[in-house]
Amino acid sequence: MRLRREGALFLRTVIGRAYPRMVGLQREKSWLVFDVLLPLLQVSAFVFIYRAVQAPPEFTGFVVLGGAMTAYWMNVLWNMASQLYWEKETGNLEIYMVAPTSRMAILLGMALGGMVATTVRAAAVLILGTLLFRVEIALTDAPALVGVFLLTLVALYGMGMLLSSLYLLFGREAWHMSNLLQEPVYLLSGLYFPVRSLGAWAAAGASLIPMTLGLDAMRQLLFPAMTDFAFLPVHYELAILGGLSILFVGGARWALAYMEGVARRQGRLTVRGQ
Amino acid sequence: MSMSLAVKTENLGRVFRLKRREGKTPRGEPARKEVVALSGVDLEVPAGELFGVLGPNGAGKTTLIKVLNTLLSPTSGRARVAGVDVCENPAEVRRHIGVVSGGETSGYGLLTVEENLWMFTQFYGLSSREGKRRIAYLLDIVGLADRAKTKIYHLSTGMRQKMNFARGFLTDPEILFLDEPTLGLDVQTSRLLRDFVRRWMEEQRERTILLTTHYMQEADELCGRVAIIDQGTILACDRPAALKRKLQGSSAVRLQLVGVEDPQGLAERLRELGALTLSEVDGHLEVDLILERDNAIQRALGMVGESGGEIVGLQKREPTLEDVFIALVGRGLSGEGR
Ligand SMILES: Nc1ncnc2c1ncn2[C@@H]1O[C@H](COP(=O)(O)OP(=O)(O)OP(=O)(O)O)[C@@H](O)[C@H]1O
Numbered sequence A: 001m002r003l004r005r006e007g008a009l010f011l012r013t014v015i016g017r018a019y020p021r022m023v024g025l026q027r028e029k030s031w032l033v034f035d036v037l038l039p040l041l042q043v044s045a046f047v048f049i050y051r052a053v054q055a056p057p058e059f060t061g062f063v064v065l066g067g068a069m070t071a072y073w074m075n076v077l078w079n080m081a082s083q084l085y086w087e088k089e090t091g092n093l094e095i096y097m098v099a100p101t102s103r104m105a106i107l108l109g110m111a112l113g114g115m116v117a118t119t120v121r122a123a124a125v126l127i128l129g130t131l132l133f134r135v136e137i138a139l140t141d142a143p144a145l146v147g148v149f150l151l152t153l154v155a156l157y158g159m160g161m162l163l164s165s166l167y168l169l170f171g172r173e174a175w176h177m178s179n180l181l182q183e184p185v186y187l188l189s190g191l192y193f194p195v196r197s198l199g200a201w202a203a204a205g206a207s208l209i210p211m212t213l214g215l216d217a218m219r220q221l222l223f224p225a226m227t228d229f230a231f232l233p234v235h236y237e238l239a240i241l242g243g244l245s246i247l248f249v250g251g252a253r254w255a256l257a258y259m260e261g262v263a264r265r266q267g268r269l270t271v272r273g274q
Numbered sequence B: 001m002s003m004s005l006a007v008k009t010e011n012l013g014r015v016f017r018l019k020r021r022e023g024k025t026p027r028g029e030p031a032r033k034e035v036v037a038l039s040g041v042d043l044e045v046p047a048g049e050l051f052g053v054l055g056p057n058g059a060g061k062t063t064l065i066k067v068l069n070t071l072l073s074p075t076s077g078r079a080r081v082a083g084v085d086v087c088e089n090p091a092e093v094r095r096h097i098g099v100v101s102g103g104e105t106s107g108y109g110l111l112t113v114e115e116n117l118w119m120f121t122q123f124y125g126l127s128s129r130e131g132k133r134r135i136a137y138l139l140d141i142v143g144l145a146d147r148a149k150t151k152i153y154h155l156s157t158g159m160r161q162k163m164n165f166a167r168g169f170l171t172d173p174e175i176l177f178l179d180e181p182t183l184g185l186d187v188q189t190s191r192l193l194r195d196f197v198r199r200w201m202e203e204q205r206e207r208t209i210l211l212t213t214h215y216m217q218e219a220d221e222l223c224g225r226v227a228i229i230d231q232g233t234i235l236a237c238d239r240p241a242a243l244k245r246k247l248q249g250s251s252a253v254r255l256q257l258v259g260v261e262d263p264q265g266l267a268e269r270l271r272e273l274g275a276l277t278l279s280e281v282d283g284h285l286e287v288d289l290i291l292e293r294d295n296a297i298q299r300a301l302g303m304v305g306e307s308g309g310e311i312v313g314l315q316k317r318e319p320t321l322e323d324v325f326i327a328l329v330g331r332g333l334s335g336e337g338r
């Protein structure tokens, strides 16, 4: 009985928190420009480069997919990671912390809302890119593709939840931190080139960013000709992504509880403008 | 453990340690590294009471509320809310409480009033339908019914505050903490909200409210009992009438003076007779005196004469809670002077 009530509360919290994210991100009208047109421009640049050097045509699809996935990374970095910090600054954190519900449910709600809203953007980039550059897809294993995609998102947003918890006590540095992470991750996660070109060690390191392996696997599944450029076999990548998901979500749970305790002791849980 | 106590604190204390650079004064005086926000606070609030905590800025009111809300750990002593220790089982405490503070800025600007409140009800497990019913009811009460579909970045500060006030009652908490709920609101709105608080308490006898304020009138009108707090310590705690009765032997006098050359010097001398506050009002000096004995008026008037001042007004008043406060700490509720 109690378990059922707790479960229902958990679900309500997730949905309750996800809703404003979905609606809020849509109501910001500029999203079409910033989240769809700009990434498409970047994609175009890479497409033209690859065409100029006469790379195999699969590289076009490769880049479009990278462009679509960028949307998720941006969302995790700019909305997810600094979310709790912003909630604190705007005075919402207090409300979350006093509510008799699970903090993980609130974090999950944020993640889920962001994911759904971002999927609209990612899909727009993918569809427009596919049409514009006439990408040809040869889907070999649909269930595997869906699996890789979902696991990538879980691991990616798990990472966002972890960062968010760690940022809880950050002051303005949170913003600089996100700035600092943006470009290196673009590079390391191979959004626009095969991650294997980084060399095995760098690629292994970059695999900590869930996007790296997710992209590598999805590309293998969508463009069989790209297998030559693959970093690891798909089923390895799936397993590692699963491991990362558990690591990040578990880590987020631990970090949030830990940070909350520290903040409460230091009197910084609801103090703004540090 | 007594279930009939909504709040119980024992020797509760909270010290903030400041980082060195924060503590340094502009003149480079030795840095103060600690702030004692609460010290030795013992409170017992039975279920069903509307309890007030009255104190000036920085007295420790918000700190007390945050400790009871599980947002802040105490550095000494213990606190129980609804019979549950706030440190041992904060999650259980949260099932019994609600919190609203007047200075609050919460809510998402891109969402409507209704959507913001709906989200909140979900964290308490209310069904959507029940949530919406209560939202409509409360928005009506605070006079925001016509704004239900307005995005909250279009609301004025006061409207936003009314929305947050409504939020506090949405989940029908057993124990509600209101931290300066009428801060900055106009007189009419404040009265409206106070009336609602009173009605809400009358509806069900086991409901409890702990309210902080620095408006003495609010505490006087609304609260069954009031604790007067200053610099982190509770100076007195009783029914407003009983607190005022303690001043019965003394009298509260307001003098309006002109031509006083050295107001501070005069204040210094008058202090021998009782507590006082001093302020400039419309070009004259206004002195509120709490005289310990009635016959001290004679001596006070004499002192004014010696200071070269002229009396343009003199009123003897019934003591207010403000006078109680002045008598206890020797200065006004809203800081030095007034
Ligand atoms: N997080 C914090 N870090 C350091 N000092 C703090 C913190 N919170 C409060 N203080 C200090 O504790 C004391 C009590 O503050 P508190 O906010 O409880 O006062 P208050 O009675 O609510 O005042 P107000 O009427 O202005 O809201 C003040 O001296 C304040 O500077």
Ligand SMILES: [Mg+2]
Residues within 6 Å of the ligand: B061, B062, B063, B179
């Ligand atoms: Mg306060």
